[in-house]
Structures are given as structure tokens and as C-alpha cells.
Amino acid sequence: MRTTEKSRPQVTAGIPVAKKILPSLVTGQEVVLIGIIAVLWILLGLLTPAFLTAGSILPLLVAVAPIALIGVGMTLIIITAGIDVSVGAAIMVTSVVTSQTMVATGIPLIPAVLLSVAVGALLGLVNGYLVAYGKIHAIIITFGTANLFQFIGLRFFGSSTVNGLPDTFDVFGRGEAGRTFGIPHSFAITVIVVALAWWYLRHAASGRHLFAVGGNETAARLAGIKVKPLILRTYVITGALVGLAACFLIGQGTSTLEQSVGAGRELAVIAAVVIGGTSILGGRGTVLGTLLGAILVQTVTSGVTQMGWPSQLSDFFVGVAIIAAVGTDILRERSRRKS
């Protein structure tokens, strides 16, 4: 606090000046999610002793990584009141381009990751350009580009799978090569990206601008924010993260890449984001919530398997989790508005 600011409350004559400019470190939704995840983990730990062991938790975190990683980008997009339903198809394109290049030329790790990220960012650029400058609702554009990306992906696949993948991406996989000091690399990278995005959304000017655009685009524009480049950027970031996540998915899979590599992932990502408390209407959301949302979804999925229930049941619980998480958020918002 600088000394000059002390006189401010008197100038405004009785109107209390908001001292808290930054949002709180942890939102209510995140606290609720941490609580639910803790309860689930303890319950599952009590019911199936194998659950709370490294052999069960580490694969869970590895599986969370790609969804949470794309979720970070999706959170940025949804905060600006947009959406991207093409990420599943984009995963397919980036993973097939990268794995075919690896099979053909045997390029090492770093160039392979860079290639994947570049391809993903290019796809994101297409989405972002159409959404920001075409002025069309994001869901329609990305439904359209989802079809286009699928076409491109299938073209690369030809009519079969990509076989004989090298072990370049095992550093992102489930195995021993994918860990340092017992921590999976893919999850560690995801946590770093979440931390960076958390800082960006909370402290960087353009991060705060995303909330302004999502809250009221016209007001944001009149306040001098360059809305279009900002929106374009969120889609490019998401595309780049899709590229990185595709590397994780290749590393987690077998030596064969299936055509269904990205199928349905867009909905899993959106589910993680909305469970994390990000408002689909824009203007509100956190990346920490998205990470927790992804962990909750994966906990439910592996919990169902560990309990010996049919694995199809996990989707039912994911649906229930979305209703419960968003429902409590709606009710909390309503009571906040009343008070």
C-alpha cells in the first residue's frame, strides 16, 4: 500500500472501496471439489485396498494429464464465452501426423513434440481466426472444423492404423521410463502448465482481459481491449496444448495408433472444465478447478473399474458429477445474488 492511497476512502465519502482487487486464491467450487475427491479417495481406499497405492494412483494421474492439459486451453476459451468441440478431431490430426513422421523418419523427442505442438497450433489458428474474425458462434464453427479435421486426420491415416511406433514418447507414458522420483512426467508437465495458466489468468493484464471479454464483449471492446486477437490467441493456445496432449496419448498407448484416438475426448474435456466451476456463459472460471475436475472424472472412471462394476457405468457417474457440480454452483450463485 502506498501512502497516497490512504486518503481514498474519505474522497469517496462513505462508499466502501473494495480492498480486494484480486480474486481469492481458491474458489468455493475448488474447495468443494477437493473435498469430494478426498472423500472418494478415502472411500475407495477403504473399499478396495489396492486403490491408494502408487500402482493405482500413478496411472490415474497419467490418464488425467492429457484431459487436464487440453482443459487448460478450453478454460481460457470458455472464459471468453467461447467453446471448442473440435479438440477430439484435432487430437486425431496431430497424433497421426506426429506418429507417421516418427515412423518414417525416426525424429527424436524434442522435434517430435515441437512438430505436434506446431500442427496443433495451426489447427487452433483456423478455429480462432474463424471464430474471432468470422463473428460466428464458436460452437457452430468448431462443429464445422471438427468435420474438416476428421477428414484431414482420416486422409493421413489412409484406411488403417499407424503401426510400429517407436518408443520416443515413453517418457510421457505409464511405464518406468515415464517417471522421475516416482512422479509421472506427463502429470508434472500438466501441473506446471496449470500453474502458468493460473498465474496468467490472475496476474497478467491480458489474462484479466479474458474475463472482461467473457463478461461483456462490447464493454471490453469499448474499454480498449483488442478483443479479436485475444480470442484468436485462446484458440491457438488450446491447439498447441492439444498437440502436447497428443504426444502424451501416443506415449500412453501401444505401438499402434488407432483412428479412434481422439473420439469423444472433446466432451470429456468440456466435462472436466464445467465440473471445475468454469461458467459456460463466460466471464468466470479457474484452471485449478479444471485440473480438479479432470481428477474427479478420472477417479470416478477408475473407481468404477476397481469396484468391479461394468466400466460403462462410469459415464453415468460422470453425468451425475456434472449435474451435481454445476447444480451446486448455480445454487451458490443464486444465493449470492439474493444476499
Place this chain on the structure above:
Amino acid sequence: MSTTTLKRNDVQQRSHGFGYKSVKMLLTQRIALLGLLIVVVLAVMMSLDAAGAMSGSYDADYLAAALISAVPLAMLGLAELMVILSGRGGIDLSVGAIVSLCCIVFGYSYGIWDLGLFPSIVITAVAGAVCGAINGFLVAYIGFPPLIATLATFYAFKSLALIISGQKPISTIQIQDFFSAAQSVEIPVIGYNLPNIPLGIFTFLIPTALLAWILLNRTTFGRRLYALGTNDVAARWAGVDTRANRMMAYVLSGLISGLVAIVIVAQFASARPDAGVSGNGLALPAITIAVLGGVAITGGIGRVSGILLATLLVVWLNAGILLAFAGNEGTQLQLLALGLLLIGASLLNNLTRKKFGVLY
């Protein structure tokens, strides 16, 4: 503001030639544009056929047979029309999952419990309506954003269908015989000169489209739906029960999805628990058809005829692509065509709004 009025006056004062008028009509009347595109597609495909570039003949019989895939597509397009019309980001991602669940309901009631055709149809339709009512309650009464509510129920219904059926399709003898309901028939009296039309067109699509048209254009419910889709607050102040009417839109969407399930069971002669969600599912194509048919995603604008013409365009275009390109290439190019159509149509919507202000 003043510049836009000036521009508009300018446009009005210019003497309108036939060319300008027809361009304006094509852009503002989605029906006219779709009609033109259908003619273009038919002309291009038939000339390709005449040039011998097709692997089969693209004639009236082929076109009529292709209509079998138009039945579920157009009906689900109508379901999305109802929901998107209701505004406030109305959308139904769960239609495919409802179809899956209702396939199983129909499979059990007709194929296993043997309740007879008519009661089974009623039970299946009611099951669909109940699924839709869950969506509608969450959206209209609790205040869930439609995208979220239907995403959640998509997961739940899809899972239920697989769990209830034990992941096995139901194809008892009754269900297999039901295949006859999907056959092509000759139209009586005038039929012998015309190609045979799939029966589903007459038994399901035309009644549904007719009822949807009557509901939207000749009942107070329809007018209220357009009103609350255009301006929710204004509709409420005008005394419309926005919650009940919005919920009704989702119930109708579920009901139509239930009927689609019966059509699909007939087509495959088997009640598959993943009928509506396998691959890309049925929701995505249905939303594409709705947008292509001129339904504004913001609500309040959209017509039954737009949906039907958009379906014809997509179905006949796809059928042509399949003949022009063999095997995998054909199915892949269908994706490209659908994506380009969707993006092109929405860019066109935008251009129209900018140039003429309105879209019908």
C-alpha cells in the same frame, strides 16, 4: 448509427435490377438458397453420371433409396429445431443418447416382452419424452445452461443404454421381422411410374414434420416458443410461462428422439445399445442440419421447411459422393462436405445479416 441508415436508404433508392433482387432473395430466404443448392447438386451429379464418372447410376431410384437415411436425420433436425428455437443457448447434445436408450426400450417392449407394436411405440415415445423432460427440467426450472445439462444427460443415457442391455443388441425374431417397416414401397394409384420410396418417410417423417409445422405455426405454444426464443424477458412480461414452454421444447425433442429410435431399429433389424452414439453420434449431424436449415443458434428463428430441405441437400450430396468416390475416400469426403457446408452456411448467415439486416 447514422451511417447504417444512410447506407440502407442508399440501397433502397438504387433501382433494383432482377439480379439484385434474386441475390437478396437467395441470401435472406434460406429456403430459396437450399432449393438452388439441391438443384445444383442434382445437376452436377447427374452430369457426372452421364459422363460415366460414377460407379453406379445416380437416378431417381437411387435418390429415392437414399431417402432412408433422411428419416432419422430430418427428425432429429426437427428435434434440434424445437430446442434451439427456445433460445438462451438452447441445444440438445443428448438426442443420440436418447435414441440409444429408446432403442433398448423398444427392443425390450416389442422384441422381448412382446407387448405388440402399437403399445411398444407408445412406451418408447413416452420414454423419450421422459428423457427430454429431465433435460427440460434442468434447463428451464433449475437454470442449467442447455449445453451442460444435455452433455450430462448424454453421458447418463448413453451409459444406461449399455448397462440395461448388457452391451448386447436385441435382435429377437419380432425385431428382425420389423425390418419390413423400413422397406421401400410403391405409392398406391400413381406409384407405378414413380420410384419406390422408403416406408419410414410416410409412417414417421411426414407425420412428424406435419405435426411440428402445425405446432410451431398454428398453435399458441408455437408462437410462445418463437416469442421466448426471440426475447425471454419480453415474453415473460407478455405473460408467457417461459419455464413450462421451454421445458416443453425439450420434451418434444426427447419424444422425437424416441420415435427415431423405432426407425433405426427397423433399419438395422436390431435394437443396438450404441445406435445413437457410435462414431460421431447422431447429435452432431442433427445440429448441423438445423444450422444449415437456417435455424439461428441464438434462438427464435427457424422453420420446418428449412430442416427438410437441408436434409435433402445433405442426403443427396452424400449419396452422390459415395458413387463418385469409391470406398473410404467417399466417406471421408462426406465429412469434408458437411464441414464446409456448415461453415459456409454460417458465414453466409453473417453476411446476410450485415447486408440486409434480416434472415428468414
